[in-house]
């Protein structure tokens with residue numbers, strides 16, 4: 001196997017493993033010659049040698065043999081400085097390459113398959129794809145932005161910053177983007193990991209004195225996706241490294257996608273330059289789910305549950321009940337459904353409202369919305385467009401008295417507070433005044449459609 005043959009082989013290899021892989025892994029190698037059936041390569045780092053050996057060893061070996069008439073038995077990699085420039089090895093660290101099974105044409109997953117503990121990618125969840133993501137008002141913008149990024153092509157907003165409360169689908173959307181990008185272009189080196197994993201790899205690289213490896217891995221990706229970035233708040237050196245990685249990629253016009261449980265300006269202990277970098281692309285949030293979205297998600301998840309538990313049937317009204325009563329996050333909603341199906345299949349009965357309440361007592365109790373009197377007063381004041389001070393104050397004109405009574409009524413119905421306690425919170429009024437107000441609204445709700453509607457709107461808003 002001559003240098004000329006190696007030169008020719010590099011072209012073929014590039015076609016086989018793709019340009020990105022070729023540039024990142026093969027280009028830095030220097031072919032040092034063949035001796036006793038062992039083809040020796042100089043690699044810039046031990047890591048590059050091991051990685052190439054494990055991921056492209058098979059292909060290289062078979063292509064070399066095809067070209068040189070079966071003269072190569074194995075590959076040997078040693079560390080040299082500036083492997084593809086100089087000819088003098090500076091130190092010899094063997095990374096012997098018995099050709100191992102590899103997935104050389106799968107660059108997007110290749111990093112996760114190499115053995116180095118610095119290798120970054122986290123596995124993607126099979127279930128988290130676009131087709132299983134239910135879109136509704138609260139998440140439509142985030143979904144559309146994620147779709148746009150997943151189409152690949154020209155980078156229009158960088159980074160895409162997705163944020164939202166716990167269990168609202170950030171990770172699901174991140175995985176969906178990664179799946180889609182990989183499907184559309186298997187050549188693309190898409191790297192998904194949590195900020196915690198980023199920090200862990202970084203600390204490990206520091207400890208093992210392998211920062212160059214770390215930097216070269218992270219800077220050679222095409223798309224970097226970092227989940228739960230709020231994790232790096234207060235962790236100064238991780239932030240510093242993250243900042244440099246981020247800049248290097250954005251400067252090369254590589255797409256970066258970030259998620260967090262809150263907006264960039266709400267993440268405490270984050271350096272300002274990072275905060276402003278994070279805000280420089282598109283920041284979109286996943287709003288808390290509304291009733292319609294929860295129902296849609298439940299309907300989708302029921303189909304999956306039915307597949308696992310074919311014998312279980314569901315009575316009307318159960319999903320609506322769950323969508324109404326469990327409003328925290330989608331993970332809890334899913335968990336409730338799974339438990340319900342398991343329970344129903346164990347006792348061999350259809351799922352009805354009674355069973356739902358019995359089986360999910362703890363979840364339902366935890367989800368009982370605890371509304372405060374202050375919240376009620378504020379909402380009602382807003383609804384009737386009066387000032388909070390007028391709701392609590394002494395004025396008795398109808399414009400204030402009616403909203404006040406509505407708020408008293410809702411306080412009685414939606415909190416566990418006693419009439420005297422409610423009276424105290426409404427400008428130290430007597431409990432009989434509160435009772436009068438509650439009775440008045442109760443009566444009006446039956447005769448006055450407007451009041452009935454107001455109550456319904458307010459109740460919904462307070463329960464949401």
Ligand SMILES: Nc1ncnc2c1ncn2[C@@H]1O[C@H](COP(=O)(O)OP(=O)(O)OP(=O)(O)O)[C@@H](O)[C@H]1O
Nearest residue numbers: 132133134165166167168169170171172297330331
């Ligand atoms: N719109 C949706 N359609 C379908 N499933 C959803 C949707 N939103 C969330 N889920 C599901 O809810 C669960 C929690 O979602 P995910 O893990 O993406 O939340 P998260 O926002 O990343 O939460 P955390 O802040 O805890 O990391 C997942 O099983 C996910 O599939």
